[in-house]
Amino acid sequence: MKRSTIGVFDSGVGGLTVLKALLELIPGADYIYFGDTARLPYGSKSAETVAHYAVGAVHFLQEHDAELLVIACNTATALALDKIKLAAHVDVVGVVEPGAQAAAAASRRGKVAVIGTEATIASHAYRRALEARGVEVLEKACPLLVPLVEEGWVDHPVTEQVARIYLDEVFSGEFADADALVLGCTHYPLLKPVLARLAPPHVVIVDSAESTARVVAASAVAQSGGAGEQTLHFFATDSVEKFRRLGERFLGRAIQDVQHVDLKE
């Protein structure tokens, strides 16, 4: 039986936390990962620009035989999922819906907090997805968490202090009793230990990367596992060395075979 190829797209290395979750749940598939590192961060760009870049990535992944596309980038999902779906001729799974679905299921009180980058929060994509499920939502942008992860300070007193400041703001007032916290950024799984330590004990931490992998695992493409050695290909639009170095932290294993690619504007 032929192995399926799953394409994973992110603006950088953060989406490797989604790939990591996919590899754990669907070890029988092949993967191709595209990180648009030369044009990150998408968070500061307009919806139109992000859609334009994302559609380019979608074409690239399809030309490399991806049979299902995972948009492992909260910004691209939030700002451009509709345009991506229109441009793709295979199924597309974004990170927002799976995270919202898992959080709505996990919350007993119907009160969910979402943390993410400024762009993701400003898009209100999680708010819409959660409110559509009858859940009350508090959204909080945490712009320092990504740079702290990229600095490698995942278990550092400064990161703990910053996370405490953000979470204190989240779990206060009307949302003191919220009982689910969505990690709405693909960098945040690396901070799960510190966030789990600092969030009130009754709060369920919902990792969008994991929720997304579970949705993909339920798809037809994921069912067609095959024989032979698994292939993992990585493409980056900027330095392959930097991608490898930073990426290994997110993927939790060695990264070989990163190729540089230039996309036309």
Added chain:
Amino acid sequence: MKRSTIGVFDSGVGGLTVLKALLELIPGADYIYFGDTARLPYGSKSAETVAHYAVGAVHFLQEHDAELLVIACNTATALALDKIKLAAHVDVVGVVEPGAQAAAAASRRGKVAVIGTEATIASHAYRRALEARGVEVLEKACPLLVPLVEEGWVDHPVTEQVARIYLDEVFSGEFADADALVLGCTHYPLLKPVLARLAPPHVVIVDSAESTARVVAASAVAQSGGAGEQTLHFFATDSVEKFRRLGERFLGRAIQDVQHVDLKE
């Protein structure tokens, strides 16, 4: 007498600290500021790409009658100043040389520390400029400082803690007695108070933005002040709203009249 027009270019809003210094020193000129916000940060891009973008910006500013160009972007100065000068038909001033010159003059012991973004430090542009003046150099990338400034935490205990960690690394060992610190990033002038508090008392803080403005002030173009109301025009390649909101913190005054512009690739 006709007022001169000075063009200022940066990848984002950081260069507004240079414009702020220019406005203080040369109030008699008109200014046009171009922020290539859709394509920032330049730091993760190749020298070729940065040169290509910068030359586009230079043409834009010249078409809008700039008689002198200030490259208020450390990355563009470090990676592309020669190409920019070749493409320009007016005088060009970058931020690296003025900062290096001021630091070399300020240091009595001939030992200077430079802090900046990862890209600026990796370019070793300040090292070259300082070593050419016979000064010993220690360079230190401080990747968390830009996000802290953009979060608005310019006077915050976390920023103080992060800055202390970075500066402790800088002023230790052989460089414990360095006596000048170059702020090699246009975001850092906002952190001058905290950095001045934390650096050893004998250390002179050299603000590249200010040093650059002084070099421009000495040019012929700056001498031809004129009558009439000053004009300040701002152009950004991404959201004008975000440019205005973030930019006002850097410029220290209200920003009106931001126009969106799309540059051909």
